[in-house]
Amino acid sequence: MNEDTIGTMAVSVTVNGHVYTGDCEPRLTLADFLRHRCGLTGTHLGCEHGVCGACTILVDGRSARACLMLAVQADGATITTVEGLSGGGELNSLQEAFWDNHGLQCGFCTPGMLMTATELLDENPEPDAAEVRECLSGNLCRCTGYDAIVTSVLDAARRMRG
Structure with missing residues (x-):
């Protein structure tokens, strides 16, 4: 099938509280939809194979790799990106x-780390270091060595509990 016969499909998603609608090719990834159609560039594309975790977002409250999901699969979903955290x-x-504990260096992995940790803290407000490490094991960072990231998540958990 060539590009002329593929056609487009309507997509409507709620991203960070705002509704985005538009037509897109069925093969458009959710990451590209968010970045290019919604203008939300915080979702980073690293490996584009779902391995690095840089593109992690929340879809209906659950973490998902935006590079592996098609925009049409997200039709009707509620999505949170890193821009929606603040x-x-x-x-x-x-x-x-993350800021206070130097949990980031170059910042490329940070959006995915934040989104993954958000899901963890929503489900478990008192994780221990081993649980944080396990949760973040699917997110690759080439700069920090992970200790500051784990410390950041544990500190955030304490702050959120008051």
């Missing part, structure tokens, strides 16, 4: 903990 220009507790 409110009113203020960092949330997890983002502040």
Whole structure:
């Protein structure tokens, strides 16, 4: 089948509280839809094979690799990207903990780390270091060595519990 016969499909998603609708080719990835159609470039593309975790987002509250999901598969879904974590220009507790504990260096993996950790902390507000490491094991970082990231997530958990 060539490009002229593929056609387009309507997609409507709620991303960070805003509804985005549009027609797209069935083969368009959700990552490309978010970046190019929605203008949300915080979802990073690394390996484009679902291995590195840089493109991790939340779809209906569950982590997903945006590079492996097609935009048409997300039709009707509620999506949270890294841009949706902060409110009113203020960092949330997890983002502040990453800042305070030097949980990022180059920042390329950070959006995926934040989204994965968000899901963890939503499900388990008191993780231990081993649980954080297990949760983040699917997110690759080539800069930090992970210790500062784990410390950041544990600090965020403490902050969120008050």
